[in-house]
Amino acid sequence: DAMVIQNPRYQVTQFGKPVTLSCSQTLNHNVMYWYQQKSSQAPKLLFHYYDKDFNNEADTPDNFQSRRPNTSFCFLDIRSPGLGDAAMYLCATSRDAGSEQFFGPGTRLTVL
């Protein structure tokens, strides 16, 4: 089945220790998104790639970076995680900008 896959599903890291979350898709969609979702809140867009074109949200901290080495994969790098970065991180894809978004299952990040 075509889908959006996120690994790992659960990630524990230490304060200040870099961590990388991964997302892959078999939908062959042009756009890939990273969202941060904290408890009882709506997903908050961090950035997205339209093909290789990177689009950062104005309020996304510099601590968050992303890479998209090819159509299928996208990575979220958190350079120095703080306690406030503990959250669910959701990857989503869409065929084109503004079209239906399909979400992965998320990675729950814990920062100790």
Added chain:
Amino acid sequence: GENVEQHPSTLSVQEGDSAVIKCTYSDSASNYFPWYKQELGKGPQLIIDIRSNVGEKKDQRIAVTLNKTAKHFSLHITETQPEDSAVYFCAATRYSSASKIIFGSGTRLSIRP
């Protein structure tokens, strides 16, 4: 920029009864309104969507209505079942543009047996 307000924040209904969740949006140029269901520990899943050229759309027990003049749209779930328990998010955007999806704040729906 676009703002989406969603009410209520929590909703508890008896199994078999109907549930209604309401949203309003601020950007009159928004023309695409998806609804997502998020179960505990999972990512949001698109359950139904509506575009601004129609006023109502139905898919089995789920229906969405849109009032462009008032900038309101609503999700209706009939004959609720325990598996309907989840958090529901409404959203608004301009379809086929670079505009990002703006989510409402979510409604936690609980179905009482």
